[in-house]
Amino acid sequence: MTILIVGFKEDIHGDAVSWALNHQKIPHHLVHFSNFPTQQPITISISKADDLTQSIVFGETDATKENIINLRNATAIWLRRPNTSVFELSGVHSGDLHYVAGECRSFCAGLIANLPESCKWINPLPAHYVAGSKARQLNLAAASGLKIPTTLMSNSASEIRKFVSRQKGGTVYKPLHPGFWNESNRSLVQYTTPVTNERKQRSTGAMPGNISRRNSKKI
Structure with a gap:
């Protein structure tokens, strides 16, 4: 059982839910795309040998296994505010900002789109975008x-x-x-x-x- 919360670093609501889940000892990951890429390491691994396997690592890959999500074990996703347009790009050369921001948008949008439909989605991505208008x-x-x-x-x-x-x-x-x-x-x-x-x-x-x-x- 693993819960994924996608929000942004200034959002106290995501932090509050994360605190409550920690109190209940429920495995979860709080992801801030606004910290990506310079302050939020994320790795997506996809391979196919005997069977298709997919995993997402939040943090460094040599850290403990607690920061690794096997998508087959993901049970619930809360798309609190998955802002895929604001990123932490300090240190990026001004001439590279447009390209790097585009790469970040594609990466983060792909991460959300690749999550299993079998999970309980709050809210499903199409409904999230419509409701945000x-x-x-x-x-x-x-x-x-x-x-x-x-x-x-x-x-x-x-x-x-x-x-x-x-x-x-x-x-x-x-x-x-x-x-x-x-x-x-x-x-x-x-x-x-x-x-x-x-x-x-x-x-x-x-x-x-x-x-x-x-x-x-x-x-």
Whole structure:
């Protein structure tokens, strides 16, 4: 029995589940693609002699066998937030960044895609990507009879300004994807943020986002 948790290093939820599994002495591996490749060694081994065998090693291959997953023994996979676009590329030459990032994306996406379908998937990969769409979430919520805020998703500065000016109760900006920055030995996080007049005037529309009518009674 082995459980695999795929997330990112800033996510406290994955860490909490890992702590609980350790407390129950349940074998598992917590994988942070955001540490890959410079801080997260991962090895995929595939061979075919009498039978097809596949294993994944998290860490160095000469370490203890506890860090090795035989895919036949993998029983459950939690795709917490398998971000295959953000990697730890410090030390990589600027001219090589595009190529190295592409190799990392292919490697990590292949690792997930190669996991056995016999495992209990939370969530299955196709469902994970569909459910991660903010636009899809809003459409399904409205179709289910839930109240949703009037929302604009745009990178057009003029459309954003017009939308904000029409909302009498104020507006908030919510990122489409979690945003993290490391600066001067501290971590910064982009939370849901009220859109003030100052921010509205400075808006360039270069980055798409999720702008919603502010109404604390509905949200």
